[in-house]
Amino acid sequence: xxxxxxxxxxxxxxxxxxxxxxxxxxxxxxxxxxxxxxxxxxxxxxxxxxxxxxxxxxxxxxxxxxxxxxxxxxxxxxxxxxxxxxxxxxxxxxxxxxxxxxxxxxxxxxxxxxxxxxxxxxxxxxxxxxxxxxxxxxxxxxxxxxxxxxxxxxxxxxxxxxxxxxxxxxxxxxxxxxxxxxxxxxxxxxxxxxxxxxxxxxxxxxxxxxxxxxx
Numbered sequence: 001x002x003x004x005x006x007x008x009x010x011x012x013x014x015x016x017x018x019x020x021x022x023x024x025x026x027x028x029x030x031x032x033x034x035x036x037x038x039x040x041x042x043x044x045x046x047x048x049x050x051x052x053x054x055x056x057x058x059x060x061x062x063x064x065x066x067x068x069x070x071x072x073x074x075x076x077x078x079x080x081x082x083x084x085x086x087x088x089x090x091x092x093x094x095x096x097x098x099x100x101x102x103x104x105x106x107x108x109x110x111x112x113x114x115x116x117x118x119x120x121x122x123x124x125x126x127x128x129x130x131x132x133x134x135x136x137x138x139x140x141x142x143x144x145x146x147x148x149x150x151x152x153x154x155x156x157x158x159x160x161x162x163x164x165x166x167x168x169x170x171x172x173x174x175x176x177x178x179x180x181x182x183x184x185x186x187x188x189x190x191x192x193x194x195x196x197x198x199x200x201x202x203x204x205x206x207x208x209x210x211x212x213x214x215x
Contacts (some may be wrong), residue, residue, distance in 0.1 A: 002152070075091075116137045139203050165204075168196045
């Protein structure tokens with residue numbers, strides 16, 4: 001599998017929606033330790049809305065449009081802080097893809113870089129602040145490195161998923177600087193970041209989707 005064709009993208013969003021529905025209670029519990037306990041519900045609603053939008057009238061659209069429409073659906077369905085950040089990521093990522101005919105490793109590098117940069121700008125976050133950015137940026141950097149190396153899609157997506165998992169683990173050593181979690185300061189140390197967990201799940205599901213499609 002050299003690239004993800006537009007007709008396959010609805011299946012990717014089906015995976016996203018199923019994963020966040022399955023992880024809803026786990027995300028609620030994780031977020032409840034230093035947050036508002038609403039992350040699981042927010043992400044479940046967000047990605048059901050994104051799935052329905054992409055599966056519906058935009059199933060045959062170009063990939064950039066599909067991603068932007070997913071972002072718009074997330075924005076409407078989940079107007080919370082995390083929902084807004086996820087919406088921004090997909091909107092910016094979709095814009096970076098323009099009218100790409102398919103999504104290859106270089107396209108994924110462009111998508112995730114625009115996604116991470118959009119989230120950083122919208123959330124006014126920096127690396128090390130213990131936010132979703134601390135996982136999004138390593139995902140982007142992983143795809144950028146793999147694109148430069150000329151890696152196959154299956155190799156690149158697996159590399160990015162592992163980079164996301166490593167980055168998520170590293171958030172345990174950080175102290176939260178944003179949102180409700182920032183009020184806990186040192187109590188947030190030792191916990192993996194809830195937003196970073198969401199980003200890691202996206203990378204994992206993208207990788208699972210690519211690996212399943214290669215056969």
